[in-house]
Amino acid sequence: MDTDRRRGGRGRAVRLSALLGCGVVLLAGCGAMPVTGDVKAVDASQPGDAQVQVYAVPPREGAAPIEVVDGFLESMTSDDPDFRTTRKYLTAEAARTWQPGEGTTVLAQAPNRNGPTIHDKQRRTTGTTYTLTGEQVAAVDAQSSYRPLAPSEYSQMLHLVRQKGSDGKQEWRIDIVPDGLVLGQSDFKRLYRSVNKYYFAAGRTDDESALVADPVYVRNRTDPVTRMDTATQTVRTLLEGPSNWLRPVVDSRFPAGTALKSGVTSLAPDDENVLKVPLNKKAEKAGQGACRMMAAQVLFTLRDLTSARVGQVELQGEHGPLCSLGSDEAEEFASDDGSDGPDSQYFVDDEGHVQRIPGSSNGSGDPEPVTGPLGSGTVAMSAVGVARDEQQAAAVSADQQHLYVSSLTEESELSAPVVSSRAKEPADRLSAPSWDGGGDLWVADRDPSEPRLLRLVDGAGEPQEVSVPGLSGGRIEALRMSADGARIALRVSEDGHTTLHIGRVERHGSEEAETVSVEDLRRAAPQLADVTAVSWSGRSRLVVVGKEEGGVQQVRYVQADGSTASSGVLPGVNQVTAVAAADDEQLPLMADTESDGIVKLSPGDNWQTVLKKGSSLVYPG
Known part of the structure; x- marks a missing residue:
């Protein structure tokens, strides 16, 4: 449990570590309790330390109310099967009705308990109340979806009676208890891990399919309620369908009601790396084409679980195999209209021309002007956005007033601007542009008198204004579209701060008369009071530059659900003004800095200067 509180009482759960001859071994991975060597209680001093496991112990005979409360709270942090021991702290009725799977409240620290409170002096020997308090920073719903929250006060009651x-x-036993679990951040990170389940972007044909990551949190080890291992939990959540937030913009190819075959609690690939997934008879309704897409959903979902190493998925019905799909074959379902080779990097040089660093050079090649008027024209540019197929680009003029679109494959004259801003000041005009995976171009006009989010279908035609109902009084300063086109990351300024929000992109109507809106904005990384730059990094996370209130600038990864990991902070780099990451996470992270120019960070390396001059470096998208 979090080190800020030391719980007393003999009813507390026990944290154990085992030192065996082969080194430190995770007890959850042991077939049985060690019978040799020292067993000792340890302090969970390292947040999220998976090598610390909690074993629930029942309340002792004659335990005082405070011991019962402390034992119950500590027991919730264990891997107690079906929370059977945890329920021993409850009355028989409360133990029967308590639903620990209804969700998880995540507090900054372990919950404090205040009390006792005696409402009736005549009943002080038969009933008492304790109040659990703390600072709530996140909530995980019954679908395992995580939602970060601006820190807020948490208060819930535990009532105890003598029985x-x-x-x-x-x-003494607890007879009134809120459903779900209440955990401090460090216990939550120790017990749970973030994984991505995958669905297909809605409104596209099978030939245009694009997979969308839907992050959820599952147990690191066996889930106490379902008794499923991590891989099986993940497949189960996939079959249950997308999270409520993402549901309006994605589809699952699994027929309604599809579930794992009853009794399946463990999934693991065989010696040939083939994972066989037994499903109920509902799955047999799918045709072969849909079945292969179902298998692709499973393959991409389990790709994040490195321990699985799945090379092929075989879906099985009640009467035998339904279909199978290899990991190489699954790539055909991941289309985002990208180029065939590694993404190149693009930037604006000190003369306002767009240049390109070839993708094959891994960020280390010599820059070259792009083909067309953006690379050699007379209009100076300040920011650029490149379509994911690298066939065309959009650039904002140096005064940030006009947006131009041009081919990157043939020479031509610069066409008339596709968007212009009427704002008086450059900082109130156009943002840097961004392209989604479907080939549409997005830009924000920051004009205080008429702020707009605009979309141009295929980068051409009349700009379409996109409504953002949840924006309130904030102004969009910058935007980045996800490769799947289902989500948008927005830097929003309001009340002197610029914060990060993620919205769901909904499309309605026919292709000829389609309307688009950004719905259900969610604050991401709410601990960052000011966000300087953001870029999508792969399908499921973003790289964000920002700082906490009164803190220093940091570069860190943020999941698509807005959550952050303690290990997500990247090595320090000073005075970052912009950041760029590729869909391929093996390509280097790039950043614009005030002091060192454009720098890159390759996997396993340190920051290195690429160019002393230049700005607005981007990957396609």
């Missing part, structure tokens, strides 16, 4: 036990003695 006659099986031996006839009076014992």
Whole structure:
């Protein structure tokens, strides 16, 4: 449990570590409790330390109310099967009705308990109340979807009564308890891990399919309620369908009602790396084409679980195999209209021309002007956005007033601007542009008198204004579209701060008369009071530059659900003004800095200067 609180009482759960001859071994991975060597209680001093496991112990005979409360809270942090031991702290009725799977409240620290409170002096020996308090920073719903929250006050009641036990003695037990679990951040990170389940972007044909990551949190080890291992939990959540937030913009190819075959609690690939997934008879309704897409959903979902190493998925019905799909074959379902080779990097040089660093050089090649008027024209540019197929680009003029679109494959004259801003000041005009995976171009006009989010279908035609109902009084300063086109990351300024929000992109109507809106904006990384730059990094996360209130600038990864990991902070780099990451996470992270120019960070390396001059470096998208 979090080190800020030391719980007393003999009813507390026990944290154990085992030192065996082969080194430190995770007890959850042991077939049985060690019978040799020292066993000792340890302090969970390292947040999220998976090598610390909690074993629940029942309340002792004659335990005082405070011991019962502390034991119950500590027991919730264990891997107690079906929370059977945890329920021993409850009355029989409360133990029967308590639903620990209804969600998880995540607090900054372990919950404090205040009390006791006696409402009726005549009943002080038969009933008492404790209040659980803390600072809530996140909530995980029954679908395992995580939502970060701006820190807020948490307060819930635990009521205890004296009841006659099986031996006839009076014992204190909890009879009023909120459903779900209440955990401090460090215990939550120790017990759970973020994984991505995948669905297909809605409104596209099978030939245009694009997979969308839907992050959820599952147990690191066996889930106490379902008794499923991590891989099986992940497949189960996939079959249950997308999270409520993402549901309006994605589809699952699994027929309604599809579930794992009853009794399946473990999934693991065989010696040939083939994972066989037994499903109920509902799955047999799918045709072969849909079945292969179902298998692709499973393959991409389990790709994040490195321990699985799945090379092929075979979906099985009640009467045998339904279909199978290899990991190489699954790539055909991941289309985002990208180029065939590694993404190149693009930037604006000190003369306002767009240049390109070839993708094959891994960010280390010599820059070259792009083909067309953006690379050699007379209009100076300040920012650029490149379509994911690298066939065309959009650039904002140096005064940030006009947006131009041009081919990157043939020479031509610069066409008339596709968007212009009427704002008086450059900082109030156009943002840097961004392309989604479907080939549409997005830009924000920051004009205080008429702020707009605009979309141009295929980068051409009349700009379409996109409504953002949840924006309130904030102004969009910058935007980045996800490769799947289902989500948008927005830097929004309001009340002197610029914060990060993620919205769902909904499309309605026919292709000829399609309307688009950004719905259900969610604050991401709410601990960052000011966000300087953001870029999507792969399908499921973003790289964000920002700082906490009164803190220093940091570069860190943020999941698509807005959550952050303690290990997500990247090595320090100073005075970052912009950041760029590729869909391929093996390509280097790039950043614009005030002091060192454009720098890159390759996997496993340190920051290195690429160019002393230049700005607005981007990957396609």
